[in-house]
Amino acid sequence: xxxxxxxxxxxxxxxxxxxxxxxxxxxxxxxxxxxxxxxxxxxxxxxxxxxxxxxxxxxxxxxxxxxxxxxxxxxxxxxxxxxxxxxxxxxxxxxxxxxxxxxxxxxxxxxxxxxxxxxxxxxxxxxxxxxxxxxxxxxxxxxxxxxxxxxxxxxxxxxxxxxxxxxxxxxxxxxxxxxxxxxxxxxxxxxxxxxxxxxxxxxxxxxxxxxxxxxxxxxxxxxxxxxxxxxxxxxxxxxxxxxxxxxxxxxxxxxxxxxxxxxxxxxxxxxxxxxxxxxxxxxxxxxxxxxxxxxxxxxxxxxxxxxxxxxxxxxxxxxxxxxxxxxxxxxxxxxxxxxxxxxxxxxxxxxxxxxxxxxxxxxxxxx
Amino acid sequence: xxxxxxxxxxxxxxxxxxxxxxxxxxxxxxxxxxxxxxxxxxxxxxxxxxxxxxxxxxxxxxxxxxxxxxxxxxxxxxxxxxxxxxxxxxxxxxxxxxxxxxxxxxxxxxxxxxxxxxxxxxxxxxxx
Ligand SMILES: Nc1ncnc2c1ncn2[C@@H]1O[C@H](COP(=O)(O)OP(=O)(O)O)[C@@H](O)[C@H]1O
Numbered sequence: 001x002x003x004x005x006x007x008x009x010x011x012x013x014x015x016x017x018x019x020x021x022x023x024x025x026x027x028x029x030x031x032x033x034x035x036x037x038x039x040x041x042x043x044x045x046x047x048x049x050x051x052x053x054x055x056x057x058x059x060x061x062x063x064x065x066x067x068x069x070x071x072x073x074x075x076x077x078x079x080x081x082x083x084x085x086x087x088x089x090x091x092x093x094x095x096x097x098x099x100x101x102x103x104x105x106x107x108x109x110x111x112x113x114x115x116x117x118x119x120x121x122x123x124x125x126x127x128x129x130x131x132x133x134x135x136x137x138x139x140x141x142x143x144x145x146x147x148x149x150x151x152x153x154x155x156x157x158x159x160x161x162x163x164x165x166x167x168x169x170x171x172x173x174x175x176x177x178x179x180x181x182x183x184x185x186x187x188x189x190x191x192x193x194x195x196x197x198x199x200x201x202x203x204x205x206x207x208x209x210x211x212x213x214x215x216x217x218x219x220x221x222x223x224x225x226x227x228x229x230x231x232x233x234x235x236x237x238x239x240x241x242x243x244x245x246x247x248x249x250x251x252x253x254x255x256x257x258x259x260x261x262x263x264x265x266x267x268x269x270x271x272x273x274x275x276x277x278x279x280x281x282x283x284x285x286x287x288x289x290x291x292x293x294x295x296x297x298x299x300x301x302x303x304x305x306x307x308x309x310x311x312x313x314x315x316x317x318x319x320x321x322x323x324x325x326x327x328x329x330x331x332x333x334x335x336x337x338x339x340x341x342x343x344x345x346x347x348x349x350x351x352x353x354x355x356x357x358x359x360x361x362x363x364x365x366x367x
Numbered sequence: 368x369x370x371x372x373x374x375x376x377x378x379x380x381x382x383x384x385x386x387x388x389x390x391x392x393x394x395x396x397x398x399x400x401x402x403x404x405x406x407x408x409x410x411x412x413x414x415x416x417x418x419x420x421x422x423x424x425x426x427x428x429x430x431x432x433x434x435x436x437x438x439x440x441x442x443x444x445x446x447x448x449x450x451x452x453x454x455x456x457x458x459x460x461x462x463x464x465x466x467x468x469x470x471x472x473x474x475x476x477x478x479x480x481x482x483x484x485x486x487x488x489x490x491x492x493x494x495x
Pocket of ligand 1 (some may be wrong): 273274275277278301303304305306314315319320321322329330331332333334335336359
């Protein structure tokens with residue numbers, strides 16, 4: 001449950017070295033029903049603000065010791081949703097503008113009347129309430145999106161798994177009674193269900209990345225390790241398709257930071273694509289190297305390539321280059337997924353390709 | 368002929384339950400089913416199966432988890448062979464294959480859908 005802000009008195013902090021101003025403001029604002037704390041000292045003000053989390057702070061720009069601008073910077077960085085109003089002693093527009101640039105919400109030039117003070121205070125607190133409300137809405141939306149994903153993942157995957165298990169049991173129950181034709185029908189069903197499963201999986205993963213729930217635990221990773229692991233996963237498929245899988249991965253690659261599981265999936269996806277679009281007899285090669293700032297991985301194939309005019313779109317969701325009459329399975333989400341994962345690693349993924357000759361995916365990770 | 372070994376399946380998806388049941392029956396096992404955690408625990412008490420296969424994704428994974436905790440705590444439940452059959456969403460203590468020690472032990476984790484050959488192989492191994 002979000003904290004209820006309505007029930008809480010609005011707390012206003014006033015940081016000004018002039019005692020008359022402090023006392024005057026306190027009187028006016030307390031009469032209007034606000035809780036008020038005052039101090040004449042910048043660092044004391046910061047300490048109070050950290051502890052009491054006021055909704056609104058008035059900061060005199062002309063403080064002894066610490067500058068008002070410094071106080072503003074620290075408060076804005078430390079206390080989420082805080083609203084700041086600067087009090088400018090020498091009717092100086094320049095300093096007011098500077099503070100607003102840094103994130104102050106409003107300013108109040110001295111001398112000011114009680115009415116002006118009340119108006120600015122009300123405006124500031126309304127603004128604060130608005131920020132809180134927006135924050136609450138955002139959190140609620142996020143929660144809804146998360147629930148939706150859980151819902152979809154259960155409601156879509158469960159039936160898929162059940163259909164797969166039922167086909168499996170059909171085989172077992174029928175035993176030798178099934179004709180070759182009947183077996184082929186089952187296989188076709190299984191293949192299409194697997195595709196649908198992949199699509200759901202990819203789509204969910206992308207939603208999870210968008211929400212930041214997928215790549216949460218980053219660790220120090222040995223990229224050579226991950227590449228070898230991904231290659232092991234894909235070796236049987238390459239063999240089946242008559243494609244040579246080779247690699248040139250130096251042993252002294254520096255470590256990167258990231259999520260192992262999702263990076264394996266990135267490489268498996270890219271190698272998987274290469275197997276789909278490379279005819280038998282072709283080669284997939286994986287190379288890694290590093291420079292002072294990055295670790296680079298290149299995954300090349302000798303396949304059919306991607307037409308130049310299609311290259312800009314291949315990372316877009318659901319985009320697929322389809323040739324007439326061909327039946328290569330895919331969701332069009334694989335590369336979208338890879339791109340999002342790379343973004344989440346502050347990395348880069350780029351493609352270069354020549355039709356009829358092959359394709360290379362270049363991936364770059366910060367080290 | 369020796370008596371059939373008894374396997375209890377706990378899963379809230381009736382069709383999935385049926386599919387798995389058929390695979391096991393065809394391979395000579397007697398199969399009991401329960402469609403929720405509580406019925407599952409009751410069945411373990413009353414019918415004393417030789418093995419239980421528990422779906423972790425009933426409503427929340429929590430339900431599968433409480434079934435396992437309860438079975439491990441009950442008399443004679445400490446050594447009952449337990450297989451988790453998880454949907455893809457496996458979360459919580461069994462997310463990794465070696466849950467830390469404070470969680471009740473399971474003998475095996477399998478993922479849905481499970482190949483008939485795999486399932487039978489593991490069941491055989493666990494039932495000795
Ligand atoms: N190695 C490759 N060689 C040729 N074309 C490729 C390769 N990798 C990706 N593509 C093209 O990019 C498109 C998008 O890829 P992707 O997002 O993984 O979806 P798909 O599921 O269709 O493979 C593919 O449909 C394919 O046309």
